[in-house]
Amino acid sequence: MTLSTCEICGQAAHGNHFGVLSCRACAAFFRRATLNPKKKLNLNCIHGQNLEIHRNGFFSCKKCRMKRCLERGMDASKFQLDRDMISTALVPNNSQTTPKMIPQTLATFIGRPNFLIFCNTLDSSPGPCKxxxxxxxxxxxxxxxxxxxxxxxxxxxxxxxxxxxxxxxxxxxxxxxxxxxxxxxxxxxxxxxxxxxxxxxxxxxxxxxxxxxxxxxxxxxxxxxxxxxxxxxxxxxxxxxxxxxxxxxxxxxxxxxxxxxxxxxxxxxxxxxxxxxxxxxxxxxxxxxxxxxxxxxxxxxxxxxxxxxxxxxxxxxxxxxxxxxxxxxxxxxxxxxxxxxxxxxxxxxxxxxxxxxxxxxxxxxxxxxxxxxxxxxxxxxxxxxxxxxxxxxxxxxxxxxxxxx
The missing domain is CATH 1.10.565.10 (Retinoid X Receptor)
Structure with missing residues (x-):
């Protein structure tokens, strides 16, 4: 199994965010920059076009990072669509190159939050009919x-x-x-x-x-x-x-x-x-x-x-x-x-x-x-x-x- 990379920064990706395979850090950056009008980011470029825009996933220029997000197809209208599920997310192992699967919780497995797991009702699913x-x-x-x-x-x-x-x-x-x-x-x-x-x-x-x-x-x-x-x-x-x-x-x-x-x-x-x-x-x-x-x-x-x-x-x-x-x-x-x-x-x-x-x-x-x-x-x-x-x-x-x- 090979670990997919983020199309924005090149680091390990965790799933589809805003329509693009990306890591959570880049997804969070795009969310802050586009979906929170009270906290608009300063998107003035701080260096010329010929400089390296990122190194090991770190961007020194927010405007360049936003440009890369838009070029790769990130779209704010796709918020929470096609995002990765916890049960399929991957994390790299510090001691090995092979990634590990994050284990499913009981809540994830049956598709219900923890506080409702044991509160089955007639119209809830899963669970036997009464x-x-x-x-x-x-x-x-x-x-x-x-x-x-x-x-x-x-x-x-x-x-x-x-x-x-x-x-x-x-x-x-x-x-x-x-x-x-x-x-x-x-x-x-x-x-x-x-x-x-x-x-x-x-x-x-x-x-x-x-x-x-x-x-x-x-x-x-x-x-x-x-x-x-x-x-x-x-x-x-x-x-x-x-x-x-x-x-x-x-x-x-x-x-x-x-x-x-x-x-x-x-x-x-x-x-x-x-x-x-x-x-x-x-x-x-x-x-x-x-x-x-x-x-x-x-x-x-x-x-x-x-x-x-x-x-x-x-x-x-x-x-x-x-x-x-x-x-x-x-x-x-x-x-x-x-x-x-x-x-x-x-x-x-x-x-x-x-x-x-x-x-x-x-x-x-x-x-x-x-x-x-x-x-x-x-x-x-x-x-x-x-x-x-x-x-x-x-x-x-x-x-x-x-x-x-």
Missing amino acids: SIVDCNHLIDRATEILKNGSWKPFSPEMNSLEKLSVGFENMRILKSTELQYISHMGKDHTLLFWEQDMLNTAEWLTNFSEFNSLPITVQLEVVKSIWQTYGRFEKLAKTAEFRRKKLFQNENLFVVGDEACLDSENTEVDVSWFTNYTWEQVAFMDCFHNDIFRLIVKEFESLNPTTTELNFMLLQICLQQAGKKLKGDVTAVTDYLQEVISDQLHDYYLHNRNMPNYSARLTKMMKVNNLMRQDLRRQTEKTKLAITFDVFSVAFTHPEMMCGN
């Missing part, structure tokens, strides 16, 4: 539930926290069936449990009078932002309840759906439907061996909340998550709704429980909620990390539903 999970039907069903509102004949004297508590209990009773043990967790079960969580969240909120006064579009956005939080919280509370009732003798048993549970140590997990990695490689997303996750269940067992207390805790953390994620005017709405249920919890302790001093009880409830926030934050960070490194082989028609809070 399977699409269509959420439209599920969203339509949730919207219909919100539009129809609550069907329960509540007493006019009941406040929203009481209605939510009664509705929550009725949902549990109506959906109560024989407990099903799952030994294999795959696509079908996962999608079923997601559907249950989404629709249960919508149905639960129809019992919230102040929430029902919001536009349907806002209601739906809140549901989309909290359904994962609702499902996770409710399942942990139910797991604790089953342990208190001695229905779960094993600390590795967890509720994962409507009357469905699994043993975290004896369940086969199929991840092939959403990733090309193995379960061992994506096990960092496993929640059942999460220390905070397990601690929440124990705190629920110790607290043993009433249905009203449980609904207050669930509402508080869901509304905080919605306000944090949706921001803007929605935050003001969720702050107002939190004030409403706080006042109603106060009335509950005073009139229903005859407990004017309930600060100790409230402290224990907030301890559980703080642990829940830590758990949600940790899971969100893991999900975002997996998205950043393109772990998932599926994409969603409504990705805002799946990206955490």
Whole structure:
């Protein structure tokens, strides 16, 4: 391989610049002289025509150098056209006459800048095509539930926290069936449990009078932002309840759906439907061996909340998550709704429980909620990390539903 020479100065060339095979130094000179009107070069000739215009690539006269550039065909209109790529550039070796190839970087190889290498999207290339999970039907069903509102004949004297508590209990009773043990967790079960969580969240909120006064579009956005939080919280509370009732003798048993549970140590997990990695490689997303996750269940067992207390805790953390994620005017709405249920919890302790001093009880409830926030934050960070490194082989028609809070 022979090293091409610059047509301007005779030194090693690095590619086509402004339409001429040249080195970067001559290309930079031509660029400064023609493309920067604020820094025009002084192009007065400093010597006669018979003098050597350059020696070993060094020009003593800028005008002569510019003349050589123009004679060889450099054209400012060809800026950035036909220039050398990093992957094909040549550099001379100081100890050898044979030039060395500059090695390709990963960014050059796949044609994407470093900060986007691991951020593959559906319309980006290269990268494998992703399977699409269509959420439209599920969203339509949730919207219909919100539009129809609550069907329960509540007493006019009941406040929203009481209605939510009664509705929550009725949902549990109506959906109560024989407990099903799952030994294999795959696509079908996962999608079923997601559907249950989404629709249960919508149905639960129809019992919230102040929430029902919001536009349907806002209601739906809140549901989309909290359904994962609702499902996770409710399942942990139910797991604790089953342990208190001695229905779960094993600390590795967890509720994962409507009357469905699994043993975290004896369940086969199929991840092939959403990733090309193995379960061992994506096990960092496993929640059942999460220390905070397990601690929440124990705190629920110790607290043993009433249905009203449980609904207050669930509402508080869901509304905080919605306000944090949706921001803007929605935050003001969720702050107002939190004030409403706080006042109603106060009335509950005073009139229903005859407990004017309930600060100790409230402290224990907030301890559980703080642990829940830590758990949600940790899971969100893991999900975002997996998205950043393109772990998932599926994409969603409504990705805002799946990206955490």
